[in-house]
Amino acid sequence: MTQEVQTIFGGLFVVLVLASALGWWLHRHRPSPATANLNSRIRAWWVMIAVGGLALVLGRYALFGLFAGLSWFALREFAASDPAGRPGAWYFAAVPAQFAAVIWDWQWVALLLIPLAGFALPRQRWLGLLLCVYGLSFVPALGQVELVLYLVLVVQASDVLQYLWGRAIGRHAIAPRISPSKTVEGLVGGVASATVLGTWLYYLTPFGPLGAMSLSLLITSAGFLSGLLLSALKRQRKIKDWGTVITGHGGVLDRVDSLCLAAPVFYWMVKAFWR
Amino acid sequence: MIEKQLKALALWAARWITTAHGHQPGKESAAGQRIYCANHTSHLDAVLLMAALPHRLRQNTRPVAAADYWRAGGFRKYLTERVFRTVLIDRDSSDLNPLGPAFQALRQGDSLIFFPEGTRGCGGSLQPLKPGIYFLARAFPQVQIVPVWIRNASRVLPKRAVFPVPGTCALHFGAPLSWDGQEDAAAFLSRVRITMESLRQPNDRPNGPR
Structure with missing residues (x-):
């Protein structure tokens, strides 16, 4: 895996952490079906990016x-x-x-x-x-x-x-x-x-x-x-x-x-x- | 001990072909003894239901099937009796209680997968329910009757088809019900039927033209 690809996955990790934190905060202060859906979408992104990253490494x-x-x-x-x-x-x-x-x-x-x-x-x-x-x-x-x-x-x-x-x-x-x-x-x-x-x-x-x-x-x-x-x-x-x-x-x-x-x-x- | 591996293999293959997975409205599902009461359109139904159950519930859940059909032939017999530990019912028995083996299994503490229509349908609306489920519910009031709607199985492996075609099946589990102590067979069956049909999904489509 080259330096550039590693940097990008690092960036994706940061974005996901921020998105998860934001989603958690939103759901805590204004819980609604929309925020629940947002959070399950973000969780699914964690899995999808992990799977994609693994395939790229292999x-x-x-x-x-x-x-x-x-x-x-x-x-x-x-x-x-x-x-x-x-x-x-x-x-x-x-x-x-x-x-x-x-x-x-x-x-x-x-x-x-x-x-x-x-x-x-x-x-x-x-x-x-x-x-x-x-x-x-x-x-x-x-x-x-x-x-x-x-x-x-x-x-x-x-x-x-x-x-x-x-x-x-x-x-x-x-x-x-x-x-x-x-x-x-x-x-x-x-x-x-x-x-x-x-x-x-x-x-x-x-x-x-x-x-x-x-x-x-x-x-x-x-x-x-x-x-x-x-x-x-x-x-x-x-x-x-x-x-x-x-x-x-x-x-x-x-x-x-x-x-x-x-x-x-x-x-x-x-x-x-x-x- | 190869039966265990064969069962795992069958469930695994079923998941790859159909994405069999359960949707449970109301996750109160404590691991009590249960009778899963599902619509029947395909040989896959019982396998899909087992595949969708969590492991600890699957262990002592056994399908109920027709003896005249499943006892024929060597491998089929092996598969039903040894691998899936199926409870076989003699449909044409002159016995007073043809459901004897099912009573026996419930007394042992097993859970059952039961198809109250008695036979496979074409994937359209439910056929009339046979009264068997009523007798079971009345004799074992502590056992939960869990209505299940299995979606799309008739598209993957309909009646008379030999090879399954990949598709997306899903299983919708309803809230458990039980005999209320005074209902007669007709009232209980219509209640079960209504609950099962309420689980049916709007885009559920029967097997179209081939």
Whole structure:
């Protein structure tokens, strides 16, 4: 683990300690369901950051394992409410197949297997594979620990910051029928502050500050669209959350939803502009 | 001693396939003797329920199942009798009390997993409840009847399916109830039924078209 990565985890630790203290204080002075939810969200972040940090320390194969696992959880949640009904048992073989193809660098299989499966599958079922398996497999495919950390950190920070800005000053809902909690103020504030973070962390990427800034603007916007798309699917299926595995957040797919589109965008941008 | 490991393996596999986990409104659940009274849509139901229970409650909890179905075949018999220590009920028995083995188990102090519908449904609404649960509740008033709604199991392994498909199952435990001392069978069963249905989640969907 390099010096930079250690510093970032140190920073995350400080942020979590402060957030936990603040959450504890809020809940003590003004207890409400909202503060209780805030605290369970923060507790879940402790676990998620610990798991992610462990995978980063253990290296490349652990990252593949982690994201294959997340992809399995996400696909399972997606399929559980699929309006097309119960998939065949072979459906879930897509997860090991895709991740094996990425690990062993069978590029054509990794790139084309799932997109081409669209010819043989009902649309929603294909969409599940595209978002939960294909999209997420681009994260460990980045290969470098620093790039994975950058992508996940900026996109997840953008989610959290959008939530915070929205709670603080959000007035105008962007898509009230899809997601009442997403506001214009939250989006602008969240994307702007996550972009500042992404520019600040430019040394994790092969680019300069300006390049990192445009890159984070791009991935946070893709992340927002991704979240919106998955929220629309939830509304269509008349469910509130994808699952109940992560206390306070909902399902795994509720947590990784922004990565589903942001990861391929980031991957291709890095591939295209890294000289 | 391999039975213990097999049971642990089955529960572990069930958790990986279904995220089986319990939601308990009211955590008063002291470890008394209980009858878990659940809806039945899948062979997985009993395994999921055991997987969702805390270890100390799981130890002496035994599923109740149909003898004619589960005693057939070598491995199936081994699995039910030795691994899960299932209480087998003879559905077509001419015996006055076909629930004899269940009475025996409750007298020994075991807890039971009981499916009052008597057979697996398709995942839609509850089928009519059989009166067995009433006789058990009346004979053992100190045993808590815990209503449980198992969500989505019919999507993972419906009737007639051979392979389970991963999905998200959850178990919703209701507040315990017991026979009030004067109810007749119909009144008690309708009370149990209403409590079970109240645990049903709004987005619970039956197994759609395949």
